[in-house]
Structure formats: structure tokens, C-alpha cells
Amino acid sequence: MSRENALVSAAWVEEHLDDDGIVLVEVDEDTTSYDGGHIKGAIKLDWTTELQDQVRRDFVNKQQFEALLSEKGVSNDDTVVLYGGNNNWFAAYAYWYFKLYGHENVKLLDGGRKKWELDGRELVQEVPTREKTSYTAKEQDHSIRAFRDEVVEAIGVKNLIDVRSPDEFAGRLMAPAHLPQEQAQRAGHIPTAGNVPWSKAANDDGTFKSDEELRQLYKDAGLDESKDTIAYCRIGERSSHTWFVLKELLGYENVKNYDGSWTEYGSLVGVPVVLGDEPGNA
Amino acid sequence: MCGATKGGVSLDGVDVAKEAIVQGVVTRSGEPVSPAYVRLLDRSGEFTAEVPTSATGQFRFFAAPGEWTLRVLAPQNDAVDRKVVATRGEIAELEIDLA
The missing domain is CATH 3.40.250.10 (Rhodanese-like domain)
Known part of the structure; x- marks a missing residue:
């Protein structure tokens, strides 16, 4: 791509x-x-x-x-x-x-x-009518979707990218700051995960930064291009944004989105969790 | 804006004592601005959250206690920054006028 x-x-x-x-x-x-x-x-x-x-x-x-x-x-x-x-x-x-x-x-x-x-471009309220179709989907492509066991096994082995804000990564916040903070799961991040907030990939107006800037961003964060990558956030939507950058804009081969993300991982019994700003050890 | 309740959007169901709330209204010459976007930046200037303003120009964040910067983006306007301190159990209320 x-x-x-x-x-x-x-x-x-x-x-x-x-x-x-x-x-x-x-x-x-x-x-x-x-x-x-x-x-x-x-x-x-x-x-x-x-x-x-x-x-x-x-x-x-x-x-x-x-x-x-x-x-x-x-x-x-x-x-x-x-x-x-x-x-x-x-x-x-x-x-x-x-x-x-x-x-x-x-x-x-x-x-x-x-x-x-x-930009002040036009928005309308009229809802379009489209004729029904007969859509055929393929089986889910699991080469782009990561599940929890795979994420636990990836600690210290694959690139793990936590794309939440620094405060969520460190465990100081449980959710993006426009949402209430009281949650059942533990705070923190997956050991060895690098923190590259999704927002670093976008300009203030929401457009993506240039390929050059993006490549440098993940390089500086220690992304090892020879390894597979799993991105996660809280519920898998911000990490889709980063998955899009890595896979679709920069063309990295093996990139998965972990849609279970922190609301699943932070609720698992017995898995390792790191608090604070450092990635931590496997 | 006259007569609107402070904060505007209801906090029903939210335990305010456990949250550090930052909220307010974006105005231009006293009139609410919508659409506008309010970004919450942490003490290092890093993006933490963003909300569009409501039809009445209002926004709200559930922050962590500490110092934050609000950055307002609106059509035909340069970004406007405003510092704010969030405290648990309190609501920091701001009016940001783009003038």
C-alpha cells in the first residue's frame, strides 16, 4: 500500500x-x-x-x-x-x-x-437513499488482527506500540481525557511496549504527517523494521489509526491491530503490567 | 448563551468527586462558536485529548490533576492556547473568547 x-x-x-x-x-x-x-x-x-x-x-x-x-x-x-x-x-x-x-x-x-x-466545506442534512446490493465478504484476515495470547507472547519479541497518550501509558489516566476515568481494569502498559501516541502521526488539523516524518517518528521510538509489529490502545480505534500509518502509508509488511487493547489486557489475570514512562523489561 | 447552565451538558451519572474536570465555552465576540475543536495538551505540550464544541460552544475534559494547556482550533482563526489547572473533585470553568 x-x-x-x-x-x-x-x-x-x-x-x-x-x-x-x-x-x-x-x-x-x-x-x-x-x-x-x-x-x-x-x-x-x-x-x-x-x-x-x-x-x-x-x-x-x-x-x-x-x-x-x-x-x-x-x-x-x-x-x-x-x-x-x-x-x-x-x-x-x-x-x-x-x-x-x-x-x-x-x-x-x-x-x-x-x-x-x-476548511468551511459544505455539510448537508439530506440522507441519501441507495439501492440494496448483494455484498459478499471474505473470511476475516487475521494477518492484520492480533489476539491476546499472541500479544502476551510478543512481549520482548515483537514491536509492541502503545499509541495512547503518555499519561495513559504511564498509568496516570485510564482513558482519553474526554471520557470519565473510573474503570475496572488496572492502569499501565504491556512490558517492552514503546509509547508513540497516535497524535504524533497527525497534524493539528487531523491530516497525516509526511511519509518522511512518520518513518522518522517510529525509527526514533525504536521500531525494529526486521520484526513484526502489534499496535494497541484502549479499545482498538486509535491503534487502527497507527496501523493505517504503518501498514497502509509506510507499507510495513506484518502489522497487526490488537482490538482487545488495554480494556482487555488490563483486565487479564496474571499478565505482567508496567507502570511509569519507561517501556520496562520482558 | 444567556440562561444556559454552567457546563451546559449534564454530568448526571458521573462521580464528580473522583474526576478533575476542565470545561468551558468557546466564544467569538460573546457568541458561542460551533464548530470549533478544543485540544488538551499535557505539561510537555503533548496531545492528550480533543473534543468538538457542542452547538452551544461548550467542551469538557476529564483530566488528571495538574497543569494543562487548551488549544482551540476554529475556522478562519489561528490556534488559541490557554493554560488551566485541574484539581480532583473540582470543575475548572473557562470562557475562551477568540475575539
């Missing part, structure tokens, strides 16, 4: 939003944000109710994903352009999710909803 294949600019979207075969999709943490105004023609995906199983903690299965996209009017050969708030956290999560189920053409709008709003 490369920047040209994975990322589109706001100007490009403005020019192509009426094209056949382009489907704009808004995905937000605040799922009401779409209703207040969205890019013309964009449909909405609710990550809490539509992308997650409503009983178990897991994703919707292949059949449910197929039913969802068919209902939304997305075809297998459509180019899906994702954008959202929170500097594209949840849009990057959805990007990773579409890749997990094998969708070919997915792109992320650079800067997401924030850049679009700060």
Missing part, C-alpha cells in the same frame, strides 16, 4: 462525491454527529450498534457484515471513502474493519471531519 492508494484529500472528495462507484461513509465516536450534518451523499455507519456484536465483545460476523453492507447499498466493487471525527479514529477503525473482511477499494479522507469543517 501507499499514500496514493489509501488516502484522499478533502479537495479530491469534493470533486468526486457525485461519482458512481464512490461511497462516502461517516463513522464517528459521537454517533449523532452525522445527523447534525455530513458530507453530501455520505451514509452513516454506527460503530457501536452496527460493527459490534450486541451481546459478546466481538465484531459482527461475516454474514452480519454482508447483510449490513447490502442493506446500506455498498457493492464489492465500490470505492469506500471513510471519514469521521476524532481525527479519523473511528474511520481508521472502520478502514481496518473493511480490510479485515477483504474489501478491495477503501480510502480514508485525510483530516476527516475536522479538516472538512475547519
Whole structure:
């Protein structure tokens, strides 16, 4: 992958939003944000109710994903352009999710909803109607999804990148600071994990930094290019943002997102946890 | 903005005694600004969180106790920074006017 294949600019979207075969999709943490105004023609995906199983903690299965996209009017050969708030956290999560189920053409709008709003570009309230399709998903691609046992085994062996803020990494905060802090799990991070906050990969306006800056960022953080990499955060959405940078923009081969992330790891009985600003030892 | 409750958005269900809350409103010549984005930066200037302002220009963070910087981004405006101290069990209330 490369920047040209994975990322589109706001100007490009403005020019192509009426094209056949382009489907704009808004995905937000605040799922009401779409209703207040969205890019013309964009449909909405609710990550809490539509992308997650409503009983178990897991994703919707292949059949449910197929039913969802068919209902939304997305075809297998459509180019899906994702954008959202929170500097594209949840849009990057959805990007990773579409890749997990094998969708070919997915792109992320650079800067997401924030850049679009700060540029003063048009938002509309009209909800588009799309004809139903018959979408076929592939089996989940586990080469991009890490599970807990693999993460425990990766301590001291693979690159582990904790993309949360320094205060969450050190155990001083339990969640991003726009959320209440009281949580059941332990604070801290996985031993040997480097802390490269997702935000270091983005400019203030939410657009991604240049490939050169990004490569230097992870090099400075001690990323060993000869090793496989697992990124994690609190619930797997900010680490999707970093997974996108490493895999889709910089083209590193074996990069996985650990969607269980700290809310799973920090609740496991008996696993090692490190407090403080240093990565710690295996 | 007249008549709006301080903090605006309800804190029902949040144990305020356990949180170090920083909240406020972004205005331009006294009028609430939306959309605007408020970033919370830690003492080293590192990004910690960001929220869009509500329709009434309001924002809120659940910080850790200590010194923070708020950075406001709004259309047709340079970024505006403002320092704030968060204390557990208290609500630090700010009005940030872009003028």
C-alpha cells in the first residue's frame, strides 16, 4: 500500500462525491454527529450498534457484515471513502474493519471531519437513499488482527506500540481525557511496549504527517523494521489509526491491530503490567 | 448563551468527586462558536485529548490533576492556547473568547 492508494484529500472528495462507484461513509465516536450534518451523499455507519456484536465483545460476523453492507447499498466493487471525527479514529477503525473482511477499494479522507469543517466545506442534512446490493465478504484476515495470547507472547519479541497518550501509558489516566476515568481494569502498559501516541502521526488539523516524518517518528521510538509489529490502545480505534500509518502509508509488511487493547489486557489475570514512562523489561 | 447552565451538558451519572474536570465555552465576540475543536495538551505540550464544541460552544475534559494547556482550533482563526489547572473533585470553568 501507499499514500496514493489509501488516502484522499478533502479537495479530491469534493470533486468526486457525485461519482458512481464512490461511497462516502461517516463513522464517528459521537454517533449523532452525522445527523447534525455530513458530507453530501455520505451514509452513516454506527460503530457501536452496527460493527459490534450486541451481546459478546466481538465484531459482527461475516454474514452480519454482508447483510449490513447490502442493506446500506455498498457493492464489492465500490470505492469506500471513510471519514469521521476524532481525527479519523473511528474511520481508521472502520478502514481496518473493511480490510479485515477483504474489501478491495477503501480510502480514508485525510483530516476527516475536522479538516472538512475547519476548511468551511459544505455539510448537508439530506440522507441519501441507495439501492440494496448483494455484498459478499471474505473470511476475516487475521494477518492484520492480533489476539491476546499472541500479544502476551510478543512481549520482548515483537514491536509492541502503545499509541495512547503518555499519561495513559504511564498509568496516570485510564482513558482519553474526554471520557470519565473510573474503570475496572488496572492502569499501565504491556512490558517492552514503546509509547508513540497516535497524535504524533497527525497534524493539528487531523491530516497525516509526511511519509518522511512518520518513518522518522517510529525509527526514533525504536521500531525494529526486521520484526513484526502489534499496535494497541484502549479499545482498538486509535491503534487502527497507527496501523493505517504503518501498514497502509509506510507499507510495513506484518502489522497487526490488537482490538482487545488495554480494556482487555488490563483486565487479564496474571499478565505482567508496567507502570511509569519507561517501556520496562520482558 | 444567556440562561444556559454552567457546563451546559449534564454530568448526571458521573462521580464528580473522583474526576478533575476542565470545561468551558468557546466564544467569538460573546457568541458561542460551533464548530470549533478544543485540544488538551499535557505539561510537555503533548496531545492528550480533543473534543468538538457542542452547538452551544461548550467542551469538557476529564483530566488528571495538574497543569494543562487548551488549544482551540476554529475556522478562519489561528490556534488559541490557554493554560488551566485541574484539581480532583473540582470543575475548572473557562470562557475562551477568540475575539
